[in-house]
Amino acid sequence: MENTPRLYDTLQALLGQHCRWRDQRHLYPLVWMVVGLVASGQISLTAWSDYVQSRAVYAQSTQRRFSRWLQNERVHEHSLYARLIGYALSVWQQERIVLALDTTRLCEQYCITRIVVVYRGRGIPVIWKVLEHSSSTVAYACHLRSAVGCRR
Numbered sequence: 453m454e455n456t457p458r459l460y461d462t463l464q465a466l467l468g469q470h471c472r473w474r475d476q477r478h479l480y481p482l483v484w485m486v487v488g489l490v491a492s493g494q495i496s497l498t499a500w501s502d503y504v505q506s507r508a509v510y511a512q513s514t515q516r517r518f519s520r521w522l523q524n525e526r527v528h529e530h531s532l533y534a535r536l537i538g539y540a541l542s543v544w545q546q547e548r549i550v551l552a553l554d555t556t557r558l559c560e561q562y563c564i565t566r567i568v569v570v571y572r573g574r575g576i577p578v579i580w581k582v583l584e585h586s587s588s589t590v591a592y593a594c595h596l597r598s599a600v601g602c603r604r
Contacts, residue, residue, distance in 0.1 A: 457505065459487050467536075481521040484514075537578055541569070551578075555588040563588055 463483045468476075488500020497518045501511040508514050521527060541549070550570040557563055563585040568575030583590060 459490065460484065460505075463487065475526070478521065478524070478527050481517050482527075485518055485521070537576070540576070544571075555590060557588045558582075561586070563590055565590055 460483055463486050464479065467483060467486075468479055484504045484506070485497075485500055488503045489495065491503040492499040494500075497515045498511070500518065501514040504514050506514060508517075552568050552570055552575060554566045554568050554575055555563055556566075561584060563583045564580060565583060566575070566577045566580040568577050570576075
């Protein structure tokens with residue numbers, strides 16, 4: 453937890469610089485959620501609360517703040533992510549970009565398909581789609597159609 457303020461400052465500068473915010477107060481919970489995600493290595497609002505420095509007395513208060521941010525209709529996460537990916541790709545110094553198709557099963561009922569940019573051995577999602585599909589092997593035609601009616 454001792455490194456979280458430094459990570460927070462770095463992320464706040466990055467996200468504040470490359471994204472237009474209708475309300476600067478929307479930036480605060482996003483940065484702490486990213487800090488919690490990076491520090492905990494988990495996708496869990498509860499786990500993220502341990503890495504947040506705030507005036508909140510109860511962890512539940514922080515979780516509630518995160519939940520409200522995720523449900524806020526004034527926060528347009530797709531345009532936010534598009535700006536960040538656009539910036540990252542514009543400053544990339546590589547001569548070529550490697551794209552990969554990645555699939556992940558979720559709850560034995562869904563398949564998440566992603567097109568990722570491979571960078572330093574990691575996949576950075578550029579676009580993704582959740583399909584109701586019983587297998588992680590998805591036909592090309594299913595990628596083009598909507599999830600409804602696309603069965604194996």
